[in-house]
Amino acid sequence: MEFDLIERxxxxxDVNRDDVATGIGDDAAVVAVPAGRELAIAVDTLVExxxxxxxxxxADIGWKALAVNLSDLxxxxxxxxWALLALTLPTSDEAFVDGLARGFAELATPxxxxxxxxxxxxxxxxxxxxxHGFTAPGEALLRSGAxxxxxxxxxxxxxxxxxxxxxxxxxxxxxxxxxxxxxxxxTPRVSAGQALRGIATACxxxxxxxxxxxxxxxxxxxxxxxxxxxxxxxxxxxxAHFHDADAIDFALGGGDDYELCFTVPADRANEVAADLAxxxxxxTRIGRVVEGAGVHVIDASGQAVAPVRAGWNHFAA
Amino acid sequence: MEFDLIERxxxxxDVNRDDVATGIGDDAAVVAVPAGRELAIAVDTLVExxxxxxxxxxADIGWKALAVNLSDLxxxxxxxxWALLALTLPTSDEAFVDGLARGFAELATPxxxxxxxxxxxxxxxxxxxxxHGFTAPGEALLRSGAxxxxxxxxxxxxxxxxxxxxxxxxxxxxxxxxxxxxxxxxTPRVSAGQALRGIATACxxxxxxxxxxxxxxxxxxxxxxxxxxxxxxxxxxxxAHFHDADAIDFALGGGDDYELCFTVPADRANEVAADLAxxxxxxTRIGRVVEGAGVHVIDASGQAVAPVRAGWNHFAA
Numbered sequence: 001m002e003f004d005l006i007e008r009x010x011x012x013x014d015v016n017r018d019d020v021a022t023g024i025g026d027d028a029a030v031v032a033v034p035a036g037r038e039l040a041i042a043v044d045t046l047v048e049x050x051x052x053x054x055x056x057x058x059a060d061i062g063w064k065a066l067a068v069n070l071s072d073l074x075x076x077x078x079x080x081x082w083a084l085l086a087l088t089l090p091t092s093d094e095a096f097v098d099g100l101a102r103g104f105a106e107l108a109t110p111x112x113x114x115x116x117x118x119x120x121x122x123x124x125x126x127x128x129x130x131x132h133g134f135t136a137p138g139e140a141l142l143r144s145g146a147x148x149x150x151x152x153x154x155x156x157x158x159x160x161x162x163x164x165x166x167x168x169x170x171x172x173x174x175x176x177x178x179x180x181x182x183x184x185x186x187t188p189r190v191s192a193g194q195a196l197r198g199i200a201t202a203c204x205x206x207x208x209x210x211x212x213x214x215x216x217x218x219x220x221x222x223x224x225x226x227x228x229x230x231x232x233x234x235x236x237x238x239x240a241h242f243h244d245a246d247a248i249d250f251a252l253g254g255g256d257d258y259e260l261c262f263t264v265p266a267d268r269a270n271e272v273a274a275d276l277a278x279x280x281x282x283x284t285r286i287g288r289v290v291e292g293a294g295v296h297v298i299d300a301s302g303q304a305v306a307p308v309r310a311g312w313n314h315f316a317a
Numbered sequence: 318m319e320f321d322l323i324e325r326x327x328x329x330x331d332v333n334r335d336d337v338a339t340g341i342g343d344d345a346a347v348v349a350v351p352a353g354r355e356l357a358i359a360v361d362t363l364v365e366x367x368x369x370x371x372x373x374x375x376a377d378i379g380w381k382a383l384a385v386n387l388s389d390l391x392x393x394x395x396x397x398x399w400a401l402l403a404l405t406l407p408t409s410d411e412a413f414v415d416g417l418a419r420g421f422a423e424l425a426t427p428x429x430x431x432x433x434x435x436x437x438x439x440x441x442x443x444x445x446x447x448x449h450g451f452t453a454p455g456e457a458l459l460r461s462g463a464x465x466x467x468x469x470x471x472x473x474x475x476x477x478x479x480x481x482x483x484x485x486x487x488x489x490x491x492x493x494x495x496x497x498x499x500x501x502x503x504t505p506r507v508s509a510g511q512a513l514r515g516i517a518t519a520c521x522x523x524x525x526x527x528x529x530x531x532x533x534x535x536x537x538x539x540x541x542x543x544x545x546x547x548x549x550x551x552x553x554x555x556x557a558h559f560h561d562a563d564a565i566d567f568a569l570g571g572g573d574d575y576e577l578c579f580t581v582p583a584d585r586a587n588e589v590a591a592d593l594a595x596x597x598x599x600x601t602r603i604g605r606v607v608e609g610a611g612v613h614v615i616d617a618s619g620q621a622v623a624p625v626r627a628g629w630n631h632f633a634a
């Protein structure tokens with residue numbers, strides 16, 4: 001009875017939107033896109049044991065499944081509107097579903113995101129969310145617009161989620177709660193993405209790791225990038241618990257941060273930093289767009305630093 | 318590298334649409350809904366060992382994952398436009414992915430359905446598709462409009478997929494290839510659904526079994542339904558291999574047929590049957606909408622028949 005569970009989850013969100021003609025309960029949802037708006041659509045799957053550790057709280061799973069998708073909309077500068085949820089569960093566990101629903105709703109409600117449909121199936125624990133958001137025609141932030149001379153910036157801090165994952169291996173992770181929170185409850189930078197419309201020349205969210213994701217942006221833009229290790233924004237929570245080498249490793253290669261990495265014309269970097277500081281989370285200048293290809297990491301003396309590990313690749317070791 | 322696999326699949330479909338501003342390769346797809354159209358959206362997941370037997374050919378998995386979703390659009394009377402594919406694979410197996418892509422493309426291409434995004438992750442074999450189609454405002458076929466006195470009709474034949482699943486247990490399933498084909502390569506009744514716009518009062522696709530799905534339609538419409546066992550359309554392929562009792566069991570309770578079950582005013586039943594015969598697949602009158610609730614099955618003498626088994630429920634035994 002797929003709708004019973006999906007409807008049960010929806011009730012936690014309690015968001016009503018005039019643009020939803022038919023919500024949960026029919027063969028498909030029917031919605032209306034506002035005149036003059038294009039639709040940004042993303043889908044992402046979380047698999048237990050791959051994207052979140054076995055034993056993760058159901059509310060954290062619900063939050064994160066939506067967060068990673070809202071992060072994709074954020075990277076486009078889109079305004080969230082609707083989501084569908086495809087949930088595969090080993091057993092019909094109502095307490096688990098209610099927990100997942102609470103976490104999902106905590107993140108969905110402030111964005112007035114409506115859960116409009118979904119599917120529940122039996123099988124290994126897997127959560128797929130499809131999100132839909134609005135953009136003005138031609139205004140979506142793409143990966144492809146970076147130009148030589150642009151400044152590379154990133155929101156928030158990098159490496160916390162990877163540090164949090166490392167902390168979970170400790171006998172007592174309680175001193176590291178801030179880092180574990182960053183792993184389990186990432187903040188999609190939706191407002192930052194919207195503020196970057198018309199300013200950023202290219203944008204991507206950091207899901208696989210900075211070097212990997214900035215590499216995707218460079219590849220789509222036909223440029224290279226140079227990153228200054230010393231400028232990478234690292235949280236005091238991470239620096240309190242990890243040596244500098246580990247912290248840099250996490251910041252360069254750790255996935256799951258869901259910050260936005262973007263490029264702006266050099267003469268607008270200060271303005272953007274000020275704007276995003278006002279919104280919260282801030283943004284830091286970490287490097288520059290150069291001719292060529294790939295991401296080059298340099299230390300304070302200008303020497304090349306070999307990235308310690310590659311980005312997160314689900315099909316790698 | 319999620320895009321490599323999804324882009325590899327997209328190349329098999331080779332559908333270009335003017336309404337896709339940004340396809341695979343960015344954080345989200347960006348599309349434009351035509352003026353004056355609403356959007357129907359559905360998502361469905363297939364899990365290996367639950368929705369298709371272990372050992373199913375990759376091309377059949379690709380076809381079926383799209384077919385079950387197009388069937389949801391068919392049940393709304395919607396015109397297919399775009400799909401996203403979230404694929405969870407135990408290993409990065411290019412031959413498997415190419416096979417899946419071939420089956421997906423065989424069904425997508427005639428509908429000019431564009432694959433605009435997706436995600437690939439490592440984990441137990443699971444295929445989730447999200448589809449998007451167009452409807453005119455207020456014209457989507459819902460489950461909720463059946464009225465007492467309407468005729469209940471169904472497209473094609475019922476029970477073949479369940480019969481095919483039974484045949485797979487045989488040492489040699491080759492005599493039953495037509496039935497197994499119905500299980501592995503269901504035909505979404507997209508044209509039939511479009512033809513029913515403005516005529517059918519309610520519509521649903523038969524994924525869980527006739528009694529279960531017609532029951533959903535009745536519940537949403539606040540009515541009951543009476544089905545005549547003798548009128549159930551059963552294929553010669555099924556009748557050649559199964560006793561009548563089994564055939565009725567499959568037709569009433571077997572899932573996975575993906576025919577449309579719908580209600581029409583009694584005075585339009587003949588016209589609808591003629592229209593759908595022209596389109597192909599046809600439609601058969603199988604009963605009537607009555608006051609009350611639930612689905613009542615009667616034999617040729619008017620005696621109640623107890624449904625032999627309940628509809629497919631992934632969380633039941």
